[in-house]
Amino acid sequence: MTDRIATYPNAKDPSSPLDIVPVTGRIGAEIRGVQLSGDLDAGTVQEIEAALVRHKVIFFRGQNHLDNAEHEAFASLFGDPVAHPTVPVAEGSKYLLDLDSKEGYAASSWHTDVTFVDAYPKGSILRALTVPEAGGDTVWANTETAYEGLPEPLRQLANNLWAQHTNDYDYAARFGLTSDSPDAAKQRGDYQRNVFASTIYETEHPVVRVHPVSGQRSLLLGHFVKQFVGLNQKDSTKLFDILQEHVTREENVVRWRWQAGDVAFWDNRATQHRAIADFALQRRTLRRATVHGEVPVAIDGRTSRTVRAEKRTEELRDA
Amino acid sequence: MNAPLQSHSTLVSASEIARDAGIEVLRVEANLGAEIRGLDIASELTDLETDLLRELLWEHQVLFFRDTHLDDRSQSRLGRIFGPPVADSIAARRGVKAEDVQPMNSGPAANAYYGTLWHADATYLERPYSVSILRSVIAPELGGDTAFSSGISAYASLPDDIKARIDSLDAVHRPNSKAYKVITEPEALDDYLREYPGVSHPVVIRHPHTGRKVLYVNETFTHEIVGLPEAESRELLKLLTAQFYRPENIVRFKWQPGSVAIWDNRSVQHYGVADYGNAPRQLVRVVAAGGPPTR
Numbered sequence: 360m361t362d363r364i365a366t367y368p369n370a371k372d373p374s375s376p377l378d379i380v381p382v383t384g385r386i387g388a389e390i391r392g393v394q395l396s397g398d399l400d401a402g403t404v405q406e407i408e409a410a411l412v413r414h415k416v417i418f419f420r421g422q423n424h425l426d427n428a429e430h431e432a433f434a435s436l437f438g439d440p441v442a443h444p445t446v447p448v449a450e451g452s453k454y455l456l457d458l459d460s461k462e463g464y465a466a467s468s469w470h471t472d473v474t475f476v477d478a479y480p481k482g483s484i485l486r487a488l489t490v491p492e493a494g495g496d497t498v499w500a501n502t503e504t505a506y507e508g509l510p511e512p513l514r515q516l517a518n519n520l521w522a523q524h525t526n527d528y529d530y531a532a533r534f535g536l537t538s539d540s541p542d543a544a545k546q547r548g549d550y551q552r553n554v555f556a557s558t559i560y561e562t563e564h565p566v567v568r569v570h571p572v573s574g575q576r577s578l579l580l581g582h583f584v585k586q587f588v589g590l591n592q593k594d595s596t597k598l599f600d601i602l603q604e605h606v607t608r609e610e611n612v613v614r615w616r617w618q619a620g621d622v623a624f625w626d627n628r629a630t631q632h633r634a635i636a637d638f639a640l641q642r643r644t645l646r647r648a649t650v651h652g653e654v655p656v657a658i659d660g661r662t663s664r665t666v667r668a669e670k671r672t673e674e675l676r677d678a
Numbered sequence: 679m680n681a682p683l684q685s686h687s688t689l690v691s692a693s694e695i696a697r698d699a700g701i702e703v704l705r706v707e708a709n710l711g712a713e714i715r716g717l718d719i720a721s722e723l724t725d726l727e728t729d730l731l732r733e734l735l736w737e738h739q740v741l742f743f744r745d746t747h748l749d750d751r752s753q754s755r756l757g758r759i760f761g762p763p764v765a766d767s768i769a770a771r772r773g774v775k776a777e778d779v780q781p782m783n784s785g786p787a788a789n790a791y792y793g794t795l796w797h798a799d800a801t802y803l804e805r806p807y808s809v810s811i812l813r814s815v816i817a818p819e820l821g822g823d824t825a826f827s828s829g830i831s832a833y834a835s836l837p838d839d840i841k842a843r844i845d846s847l848d849a850v851h852r853p854n855s856k857a858y859k860v861i862t863e864p865e866a867l868d869d870y871l872r873e874y875p876g877v878s879h880p881v882v883i884r885h886p887h888t889g890r891k892v893l894y895v896n897e898t899f900t901h902e903i904v905g906l907p908e909a910e911s912r913e914l915l916k917l918l919t920a921q922f923y924r925p926e927n928i929v930r931f932k933w934q935p936g937s938v939a940i941w942d943n944r945s946v947q948h949y950g951v952a953d954y955g956n957a958p959r960q961l962v963r964v965v966a967a968g969g970p971p972t973r
Contacts, residue, residue, distance in 0.1 A: 367820050367821070367954075367955060369820060369821075381820055383821055383823065383951075383953060384818070384820045384821025384822070384951075384953030384954050384955070385821070385953045467926070491708070492705075493705040493707060493708045494707060494708025494709070495708075496925070498925050607923070609823075609930075609949055609951045610952055610953045611953075614925065614928075614930050616706075635925045635926055636926060637707065637831075637926040638708055639708070
């Protein structure tokens with residue numbers, strides 16, 4: 360039986376020197392005994408990166424010592440930190456993205472970060488500053504086990520499918536914010552048009568991406584998908600729901616209850632995630648660093664391409 | 679969708695009384711779930727503790743206990759707090775009696791219960807169980823969590839037009855193919871399905887103790903909405919059952935031997951997460967009888 364348990368995709372690699380405690384059968388692990396900083400030695404960085412690729416999202420508790428500069432320095436050990444393509448950086452930082460509930464912001468719909476551009480980040484590192492007493496968790500889904508779990512005919516279909524991703528979507532419809540007050544809806548709509556999609560991006564990605572480190576296949580979907588290449592909107596919507604539901608089923612999901620000082624580091628090439636908007640008016644602030652990623656490669660070797668990157672003009676703004 | 683839930687209208691909450699009695703109540707998620715510490719559920723409870731336990735359950739919908747010393751006898755006794763024991767409709771055919779605890783094995787020995795979709799227990803009965811109590815005997819090293827999803831916050835998060843549309847509807851609940859995996863002989867299966875041909879329940883029920891409204895359809899046993907054309911019924915059921923997938927309505931529990939979950943089978947549905955391969959997992963269940971769900 361012991362060797363069978365070792366075949367869990369999310370079991371600890373026995374050769375890793377890190378203190379790793381996996382969370383579920385398929386995704387997520389807490390790493391203990393590491394103080395994050397820009398000064399970690401190359402060996403430790405390599406082990407963290409290996410754990411990241413294996414467990415998809417890794418958690419570090421008690422990193423309250425991190426400030427913006429140290430957060431960025433840690434991120435830079437894994438590649439070039441990049442700012443969000445459209446949202447201004449957090450005050451007092453070079454690359455960090457502010458996620459603050461006072462802005463009414465909780466990305467409560469499943470997505471992979473920034474997939475509306477071709478070389479979207481390979482990893483995101485999120486640090487919790489203020490957390491609600493209960494609620495405000497984040498969930499991540501393993502898109503590799505999602506691919507493996509597809510029935511063979513669906514896998515065949517996904518293998519050859521491409522999808523167009525964009526940041527120019529109807530925010531209220533996407534997040535189901537039908538009960539927003541007119542003021543909140545206008546504010547949210549203005550932010551969407553003038554900030555988040557101030558430059559409109561459209562990118563074509565394969566639905567099945569081959570991981571540049573592990574060679575594993577994963578489903579590349581999430582809420583920036585507009586439609587599948589060659590399908591009309593109606594068929595796209597139905598097919599998207601079918602595939603996306605395979606990604607987010609409980610078997611592929613880990614849920615993290617934040618404490619202030621926690622850091623979550625996810626492999627943005629093999630996961631989707633979503634905030635949980637159940638914390639009402641409690642304050643929830645987090646800060647995110649992202650590391651520059653590779654252009655995704657399909658099974659047949661073709662690569663993703665950005666087909667539109669256009670500054671929004673007044674006419675588009677009024678549209 | 680981000681509206682805070684209204685707490686039900688008691689002046690002093692059960693949690694506050696518990697605190698005064700030295701019992702710790704730790705909310706797990708914003709919308710449901712509490713871990714209870716400092717109450718020994720393996721011992722005989724006082725009247726005060728019994729009342730408190732019921733109130734805490736109605737308030738938090740699912741309660742979790744760690745490192746209990748519950749055994750078959752004390753688990754049965756605990757179940758009677760919530761109502762007379764009932765034998766599972768399938769187990770009863772194998773001669774299991776109402777007062778027996780029911781082992782739910784999975785793993786290499788018996789995989790009939792390996793993973794389930796979202797469901798409340800036995801909603802295909804006219805009187806589904808009021809409360810279920812599950813205790814872990816063997817837990818896999820990794821995985822095998824149970825997730826619980828609240829029909830109360832699922833209902834609350836629906837848009838007003840949908841609420842208005844479903845408030846007066848009924849739906850048909852029937853045993854599903856899960857039964858077919860456990861009952862292998864065709865004759866026995868026919869006999870079983872004749873015995874449980876399906877039953878109609880309101881789509882939205884009122885909780886018998888708190889009066890809160892609960893969305894009461896599940897993707898495992900709810901087959902159709904009464905009086906709607908088939909396609910419309912299917913579309914509406916898909917929309918309603920999908921509310922239970924939203925993480926806002928969910929709490930997730932990792933089992934260790936001795937862990938116990940007590941859930942209000944009217945308020946919540948649950949889901950057995952099938953991510954533990956061939957590892958052995960054994961849980962033992964006791965259920966309490968309930969009344970017919972009403973509007």
